[in-house]
Amino acid sequence: MMFKKVLIAEDHESANISVQKTLADLGIPPADYVFYCDDALTRIQKALKNDDPYDLLITDLSFEEDHQQQKISAGTELIKAAKNMQSDLKTIVFSAENKQVVIAALFKELGINGYVRKARNDAKELKKAIxxxxxxxxYTSVDLRQAIKDKNSYELTDYDITIISLLSKGIIQKEIPIYLQKNNIKPSGLSSVEKRFNLMREVLEFSNNEQLIAYCKDMGII
Amino acid sequence: MMFKKVLIAEDHESANISVQKTLADLGIPPADYVFYCDDALTRIQKALKNDDPYDLLITDLSFEEDHQQQKISAGTELIKAAKNMQSDLKTIVFSAENKQVVIAALFKELGINGYVRKARNDAKELKKAIxxxxxxxxYTSVDLRQAIKDKNSYELTDYDITIISLLSKGIIQKEIPIYLQKNNIKPSGLSSVEKRFNLMREVLEFSNNEQLIAYCKDMGII
DNA sequence: GCTTTCCTTACGGGAAACCGTAAGCCGATA
DNA sequence: TATCGGCTTACGGTTTCCCGTAAGGAAAGC
Incomplete structure (x- = not known):
């Protein structure tokens, strides 16, 4: 009738507790919970070995580093590793991440099944998602659905992101060609770089590169 | 023996739930909880009127805006207003904020009694704090790390943040003086603006303004 | 009163960015 | 092969930015 064996990976104790409670509200048997990605992967592996695999993984994206050395330190890596181990594992991400691009990538590249943003009605959302x-x-939280639809924006190419990154790292524009040539990225001419920035500003209706950088940071592109 | 009447102000449903549970673990009677600052203030006022004031307020700092128009939209303002109404109200802040400067200001300027950061052992920390x-x-959670914080001992002034903001919004540098004059911000000369950017880049060892924008976005300054 | 000092602003030369034009390169097609 | 079209690059002129210098201007101190 419902998930039987659920694993929660969430470093914040308080968030972990409320997810447990949410599962309990849904009549799901007490879930296993871990505070580190490495532990999560170990559990998944053990469960597979015992022929009693997990039905669902609920995980955060960002795990804070502490004294405990970990191999896996991010939710994305955990999901990747878990799916690699058990490809049919259902996954719901429960995170504060708010950038549409990042979330879209979770569905597209990692094949997650649901995303719930830590926000006002997150417990209710989580129930719906499950x-x-x-x-x-x-499932995607309601407050994000619109945002994704709204994203009729111009799509930046890998090349665009590369040169924007360089600029944001302090490489001045006229020296970008040097770095492009070193990495065999073409076009590498200064003129091409200039034109590319010009096009981006025009399409996005920005008046300077600083605004472009701010935009990319907000969108999680860089 | 312990607090009797506690109010929780926290917009995230999940965080709210876990705080409630933490209080229950301590044998504290079911606390009132609200998702908006305005509601919190109303509750405090009513409790005072009924001669049954709250013993403790546990509040977040950042409350997300939504369709509901609110007068108070930040934990700091809530605390200020609450203390103004009931000066002996004990206050614990439960937030993800980890900038030491900000937290120190909470104790110093708002007279809060405890700070617990949303992090790994936050539920346990919260119990200790209570x-x-x-x-x-x-009480301050031991956890407060300022790894990146310490490195930039240089603090950006309000003026700095203003002109950085303008730049990131697409105002080109030479037009910043116009906006400064309109808002009676001085110095408003282009030369002063230039010098300020120059100083910031020098101190932070950045080579262009794009890098500065990226840095400020990462730090949550803008 | 008059310095002194600090802050602000104006100015100017040089560097970088901006942007249009035109030339060069290369693959595709007739 | 020759021609075309698209992409890339080189080259200028203009604007903006960068940055040192020096001139104003206000507050503090003698």
Missing amino acids: DCVYKNKT | DCVYKNKT
Whole structure:
């Protein structure tokens, strides 16, 4: 009738507690919970060995580093490793991440089944998400759905992101060609770089590169 | 023996739930909880009127805006207003903020009694904090790290942040003086603006303004 | 009163960025 | 092969930015 064996990976104790409670509210048996990605992966592996695999993984994205050395320190890596181990594992990400690009990538590149943002009604959202995912649908929090739709924006190419990154790291524009040539990225001419920035500013209706950098930071592009 | 009447102000439902549970673990009667600052203030006022004031306020710092128009939209303002209404109200802040300067200001300027950062052992920390505050001591979670913070001992002034903001919004440098004059911000001369940017780049060892913008975005300054 | 000092601003030369034009390169097609 | 079209680059002129210098201007001190 519902998920039976759930694993929670979340470093914040308080968040971990409330996810446990949310699962309990749904009548799901007490879930296993861990505070480190490495532990999560170990659990998944053990469960597979014992022929009693997890039905669902609920994980955060950012895990804070502390004295405990960990191999895996990010939710994305955990998901990747977990799916690699058990490809049919359902996954819901429960995170404060708010950047559409990043979240879209989770669905597209990692094949997650649901995303719930830590926000006002996150507990209710999480319940809905679990329900949806159980029914083999994907779920995205309501406050994000619109944002993704709104994103009719111009799509930056890898090349664009590369040169924007260089600029944001302090490489001045006229020296960008040097770095492009070193990495065999073409076009590498200064003129091409200039034109590319010009096009980006024009399309996004920005008046300077600083605004472009700010935009990319907000969108999680860089 | 312990706090009797506690109010929780926290917009994230999940965080709210876990604070409630933490209080329950301590044998504190079910606390009132609200998701908006305005509601919190109303509750405090009503409790005072009924001669049954709150013993403790546990509040977040950042509250997300939504469709509901609110007068108070930040934890700091809530605390200020609450203390103004009931000066002996004990206050514990429960937030993800980890900039020491900001937290120090909470103790110094708002007279809060405890600070617990949303982090790995936050539920345990919160229990300790409640215990400490009940015994009329103040509490700060040991956890506060300032790894990146310490490196930039140089603090950006309000003026700095203003002109950086303008730049990131697409105002080109030579037009910044116009905006400064309109808002009666001095110095407003282009030369002063230039010098200020120059100083910031020098101190932070940046080579262009794009890098400065990226830095400020990462730090949450803008 | 008059310095002294600090802050602000104006100015100017040089560097970088901006932007249009035109030339060069290369693959595709007839 | 020759021609075309698209992409890349080189080259200038203009604007903006960068940065040192020096001139104003206000407050503090003698």
